[in-house]
Amino acid sequence: MSDEPEATRRTYSYLGPAGTFTEAALAQVPEARGQIWRPVRNVGEALADVVEGRSDAAMIAIENSVDGGVSTAQDALATMPGLRIVGEYLVPVEFVLVGRPGTRLEDVSLVAAHPVAYAQCLRWLTATLPAHAHIPAASNVASAVGLIDGTSDADAAIAAPGILEHLEVELLAEGIGDNAEAVTRFVLVSRTVAPPEPTGADKTSLIAELPDDHPGALLEMLEQFATRGINLSLLASRPIGDALGRYRFVIDADGHIMDERMADALLGLRRFSPKVIFLGSYPRADHAIIRYPDRYSDDVFVEARDWLRGLLSGEPDR
Template sequence: MKRVTERRTYSYLGPAGTFTEAALDQVPEARGHEWRPVHNVGEALADVLEGRSDAAMIAIENSIEGGVSTTLDALATLPGLRIVGEYLVKVNFVLVAAPGTRIDQVQVIAAHPVAYAQCHGWLGAHLPQHSHVPASSNVASAIGILDGSLPAEAAIAAPGIVAHHDVEVLAEQIGDNDNAVTRFVLVTRTTAPAAPTGADKTSLIVELPVDQPGALLELLEQFSTRGINLSLIQSRPIGDELGRYRFVLDADGHIHDERMADALLGIRRFSPRVVFLGSYPRADRKIVHYPERYADEVFVEARDWLRALVAGAPDA
């Protein structure tokens, strides 16, 4: 008898043609299942928490703008979520308009704020007198100029927009950085981390206990003294009072690694609140290297040595 595969649902920032959809297209297990377009990160995560979707693809970091604040704040405040994978999408933009529009007719440009920020240089050089109308997504900016819901003559969008809508491309490659990349993460309800691959990343959100000299250094030392590299350190205001921050951290390695587990114990003793976001394969599949003195067996041997001492064994 042929096995019937349960149909799954994946939420993503829609509609079709967004960079988020391109990221979701990189997930093999998502192909052939239902893709649910949503309006924002909050809606995507609510879909997961409330059971409408099995997972959500959301943008978490951009190589130009840094961490996506709405995503980081949502992950910090919504319990019950876990990152299970990350995906990289090369970011490039085109300027589009309704068919028949000339670039010299463009005075107002519709664009998502992040996309707009990444095209400042080109816009300043080619359309210095333009004004900007914000849109909820790159696709929404194009739809807005076509249906008249946005008061603009042109829109900044992803190149894939031409496959979904009847737009005319006024200019290509308008991004200021040809190497721009956005990192996306696939988020599910809390689940046990998958087995380590050797090319893994662990994401955390950590609050400092008090605002005092050396507090951040003490936090970072939990990793440095165990040979763990941090690939992302970003502060976000907690919001309860001025000067209080939480830190978003990406650490090279997996929670099943002895050195990472030991660091997490140190973090837990140090911080009043730690949010474990997940251990998952790196998008680039780059193997994590570390000095031999931080190998798993070194931590195991040290722990066994201490247990033997406590048990009364001679100090060998």
């Protein structure tokens, strides 16, 4: 608990209640420690808190290595103005099976779980509890809370490991997820601010629309990055919603807006696309340094612009 007066503390919104994967992501943010954490019910509420000034930033899930992009988060970022991604954080998707105090694993026949969590633990459940039945829960936390407050008839619940810090439940099994490599990517979103200085291990996120539906339109958009040596780590389509066949594209590109190659690519994209939403340039969670051929270095872009200026000023071309 912080000794800092509440009036001077920052507020962070996150998908609650306590014990969620989102809370685990927020716990990775050094500047959030000792500040006010505001649990909310959904992504839209978290981002509205930021836009309307109730919170300084919000932590939201944006991508899962098993299920792909989180469509609700992508759509909210596309339609709510005044937001900027300022950091990303990775949380391993681990699950535990918990019960009421005194419950034994062999006594479990009815399991409460959020449908997504249940699907990611189905192999383990089938092998360990072949005769079990499933009760859908609203969230990973709600599945466990129902055991304690008596609102659930389940014998056990699938939850995130953090639940053990918040509820008096019996740990029946851990590491029950079918994919040991599963991870969820979270982003910290604030109101619009200037990007931080580049670190060499950065990511740029944006959303772009195609100008019209014609053969090669998507290729033309992707060429804005490919011809400048920029790798895309995410390309996801989401319906715009105003007509069938109209899509916007969610893009994560390796590099920073202050990199000459990225700035040049964004200028090209802006000329091509009727709508580009810059979501932010921020340090990568894995701290991996971005590698690229020498022909795409900042010096090459600067030299090319200097060469053009020289031609325009009447200098001889050498």
